[in-house]
Amino acid sequence: MENHTIMSNSESSSEGLEADFLIHPEWLVPMSEKGLILSDHSLAILDNKIVAIGDTNSLKQSISARREIMLQNHLLMPGLINSHGHSPMALLRGFADDIPLRPWLEEKIWPAEGRWVSEEFVRDGAALAIAEMLRSGTTAFTDMYFFPDEVAKVALKANIRALLAAPVLDFPTVWAQDADEYIRKTTDLNDRYKNNNLIQVAFGPHAPYTVSDEPLRHISTLANELDIPIHIHVHENSAEIEEAVAKAGMRPLQRLNELGLLSQLLQCVHATQLQQEEIDMLAAAGVSIVHCPASNAKLASGLCQTQAILDAGINLCLGTDGAASNNELNMINEMRMAALFGKGAADKAGATSAWDVLQMATVNGARALGKEDMLGTLETGKLADCIAIDLGQINTQPVYDPVSTLVYSAQGHQVSYVWVDGKLNLEKGELTMLDSSELIANASAWAKKIG
Amino acid sequence: MENHTIMSNSESSSEGLEADFLIHPEWLVPMSEKGLILSDHSLAILDNKIVAIGDTNSLKQSISARREIMLQNHLLMPGLINSHGHSPMALLRGFADDIPLRPWLEEKIWPAEGRWVSEEFVRDGAALAIAEMLRSGTTAFTDMYFFPDEVAKVALKANIRALLAAPVLDFPTVWAQDADEYIRKTTDLNDRYKNNNLIQVAFGPHAPYTVSDEPLRHISTLANELDIPIHIHVHENSAEIEEAVAKAGMRPLQRLNELGLLSQLLQCVHATQLQQEEIDMLAAAGVSIVHCPASNAKLASGLCQTQAILDAGINLCLGTDGAASNNELNMINEMRMAALFGKGAADKAGATSAWDVLQMATVNGARALGKEDMLGTLETGKLADCIAIDLGQINTQPVYDPVSTLVYSAQGHQVSYVWVDGKLNLEKGELTMLDSSELIANASAWAKKIG
Secondary structure, three states: OHHHHHHHHOOOOOOOOEEEEEEEEEOOOOOOOOOOOEEEEEEEOOEEEEEEEEEEHHHHEEEEEEEEEEEEEEEEOEEEEEOOOOOOHHHOOOOOOOOOOHHHHHHHHHHHHHHHHHHHHHHHHHHHHHHHHHHEEEEEEEEOOOHHHHHHHHHHHHHHHHEEEEOOOOOOOOOOOOOHHHHHHHHHHHHHOOOOOEEEEEEEOOOOOOOHHHHHHHHHHHHHHHOOOOOEOOOOOOOHHHHHHHOOOOHHHHHHOOOOOOOHHHEEEEOOOOOOOHHHHHHHHHHEEEEOOOHHHHHHOOOOOOOHHHHHOOOOEEEEOOOOOOOOHHHHHHHHHHHHHHHHHHHOOOOOOOOHHHHOOHHHHHHHOOOOOOOOOOOOEEEEEEEEOOOOOHHHOOOOOOHHHHHOOOOOOHHHEEEEEEEEEEOOOEEOOOOOHHHHHHHHHHHHHHH | OOOHHEEOOOOOOOEEEEEEEHHHHEEEOOOOOOOOEEEEEEEEEEEOOEEEEEEEEHHHHEEEHHHEEEEEEEEEEEEEEOOOOHHHHHHHHHOOOOHHHHHHHHHHHHHHHHHOOOOOHHHHHHHHHHHHHHHHOOEEEEEEHHHHHHHHHHHHHHOOEEEEEEOOOOOOOOOOOOOOHHHHHHHHHHHHHHHOOOEEEEEEOOOOOOOOHHHHHHHHHHHHOOOOOEEEEOOOHHHHHHHHHHHHHHOOOHHOOOHOOOOEEEEEOOOOOOOHHHHHHHHOOEEEEEEEEHHHHHHHOOOOOOHHHHHOOOOOEEEOOOOOOOOOOHHHHHEEEEEHHHHHOOOOOOOHHHHHHHOOOOOHHHHHOOOOOOOOOOOOOOOOOEEEEEOOOOOOOOOOOOOOOOOOOOOHHEHHHHHHHOEEEEOOEEOOOOOOHHHHHHHHHHHHHHH
């Protein structure tokens, strides 16, 4: 634990280090090391950085903080990273439930989107989703949706990090006409945000079955040139694989491999259908996988073999997917789902432990963003994205192991403080930068039109 | 919907009917009919009964109520029935996670119970569990634990319904020395509570592998004489079945059948391992099954075939199990788990729908208690056990279908009102009959000793 008491600079042990916040939680879980839980430790934030983590008494003496926050019964940890979603679809939450993936998409979701999606829909939906995510401890999210520029504006206003995976499809939608236009809009978007502190851009080819070879090759080349991620739904369910084999004579991941897409820039979302040789291939290429347990279950897509993926050393992340197929954007609940479904998939109660899913939702998410040097753990010098969860409630008592309590018992609303980039986004459970009643009124107005 | 506008007595349409509460929710889901959602309807309570359900304007004119409660954005429905648990184990929440059933029981839970379980442990644990259950909308629960008398006292003080399945085992514990003593204590308990309005008693033989033939035969005879349920863990995982086949040459359910236990009085808890002929046998005998999705997943016990069980017409109920293997006693979350796991088990997104799990958690639970004439639905003349859930929060907006929203998006803390037996147990999210800080202090003190 020695390294956690080291201050941020050479004067750290002397008097006079300034901070915006000095936070004293009951437990500090930095995620720099699996299993590490610190007591009597505090954390200091200045501007957008963590400037000190150390023994509470020392920090109280050495740091002059504008705000000092005592968080009894709270666990302080890195902000949660939601590695896959479609934020504007929050407006379609509960619009079509208890229906399988293909008819759900083809008969319900795509027609509704065709009729209703606009810049205004995207702004209102993204704002509702971001509010729900911040309220339950998410500080960064990856989003695949039309009009990503509008999502960026809302994210900046709300002060949350976003990786915008701009969609690419073979067919026209309200946002673009053909693959070339989707791709051009993505590179334009990347030009606009490449120096932004909160917004990153990725290519978001929807899925192997909706994007043909040529645009996939083009995306691969451009992603390497620009050094930005590729985010794609792949092997979501068995029907996708059967159709691909019938059509192209090979499984989708084999096709992506032949097209040259497998690399550290690739994020494969869902991956419920993986053979061991595919797991090995993805591991060798350094691909990230994003697991969405609730959505996979709700659409009966299949079980992701999380323990086998972890055993292969693949960077496994966690995502909620969109609210139309989850139906919540709550990473605290999603961690529990991942732990429970992971045990079932492996037929082992020790599989996909509380610590495993906590890594998926923090450090692994940061690695997929290419930001593991700045995000995902609480360490001096890193960006100040952190959250505090109140475990002092009836449903989270008693506490034998605060990480077990967090994953298996805590509810999203027990997140009481959220900092993103050093700014306080949630204070005593209240959003500081978004007006919940306005968001709810907008959502309700949309549902009246759509429903 | 005609029948829902009928008043409780012949003077119902005239002025002057009195009520303690007249409740005006946004949506009223009586559960008397699958799919029925009433708008502009209200419900009146007098003493411990529902005395009217009907059109809001008519009821406002005809009923003089001591308290009239407007519940904007709220769904009013029958109280949730948690059909299986071990309430005092709330004190062992998080004590041993990520471990399979047998070592979890044999190396962790049973030794800890042997060392710590006492009347005081049971009182403090049951109170903590009951507080959590009431807070998240449970108005009746089935409990299998030692010192059930103590659970009864706490339940009566807290004003919640309980079916106490007093345990029976072959071996001695802190509560009894042998099967005869367990059984005698159970019949004594039943004598004490047989006329109680809130407390019912059942036999709780722990499992086929911990109770031998003679006590099981004796329990069967007594249960029939006394007309009380038998509540047993059975076919919880595959190891249980393999060991039974090796030892007795037959699967546990076959043994229970030969011993004469299969009847409408029997409640089979878990049942993750069922062959189709076993499903048919249970259906023919009128047995109830209690599904505990989170516990089964966490202990990697196997998947309960909920849709096949529903298709066979079996009365399928829902339970949280104890907090040591769940780790929450939150039936709102448990409904979502049941819906998600049920789809996976059936490989069909349409399986185990939101309405199915809502029936499991209400009407089906009431049927297992033998109280379907008094509980489980909101109907005039029935007992006033009802709950109101606030769907007007960010994570439950917009609302296309309030039952989908309830099951797939709502969180337990959104339950804001709970009535049990006509008394208000939870008001604006605050428990009225239990002191949360005292319960938390007690839990914390126990964990310090145990952990």
